[in-house]
Every structure is written in C-alpha cells, then in structure tokens.
Amino acid sequence: MKEKTLYDIFSIAIEKEREAQELYDQATKLAGDNQELKKRFSKFRDDEKQHEEILMRDYAEFKKTLNEKHE
Numbered sequence: 001m002k003e004k005t006l007y008d009i010f011s012i013a014i015e016k017e018r019e020a021q022e023l024y025d026q027a028t029k030l031a032g033d034n035q036e037l038k039k040r041f042s043k044f045r046d047d048e049k050q051h052e053e054i055l056m057r058d059y060a061e062f063k064k065t066l067n068e069k070h071e
Contacts, residue, residue: 006062010055010058010059010062013055014052014055014056014059017048017049017051017052017055018048018052020044020045020048021045021048021049021052024041024042024044024045024048025041025045027041027044028041028042028045
C-alpha cells in the first residue's frame with residue numbers, strides 16, 4: 001500500500017466528513033415522525049459540517065505554509 005501524504009490525508013478526511021453528512025441526512029429522513037431522532041441526526045450532520053469546515057480551513061493554511069516554504 002502506498003504511503004499517504006498530508007494532502008491525501010486532508011482530502012480523505014474532508015471526504016469522510018461529507019459522507020457522514022449524507023449518512024445523517026438519510027437517517028433524518030428515515031426517522032419519520034420521531035422528532036427526537038430527527039433532531040439528534042440533524043445535530044450530528046451539523047457537527048460533521050463543522051468538522052469539514054475546520055478541515056478545509058486547516059488544509060488551506062497547510063497549503064499556504066507549504067507554498068511559503070518553497071518560495
């Protein structure tokens with residue numbers, strides 16, 4: 001197996017957060033009339049969105065720092 005780079009890891013992590021959001025969206029729909037479950041799965045989805053945003057911000061900072069080192 002090929003060793004992953006930091007770029008790979010950021011990319012994979014961001015994709016996993018997006019996949020989790022989709023999963024929780026599906027769970028929210030499957031919860032039917034159960035408002036407690038809908039609220040819980042919506043919260044999980046929102047948490048994953050926040051994680052994605054943090055990763056995107058950190059990834060941008062990482063790329064910027066890497067580019068500055070190569071200038």
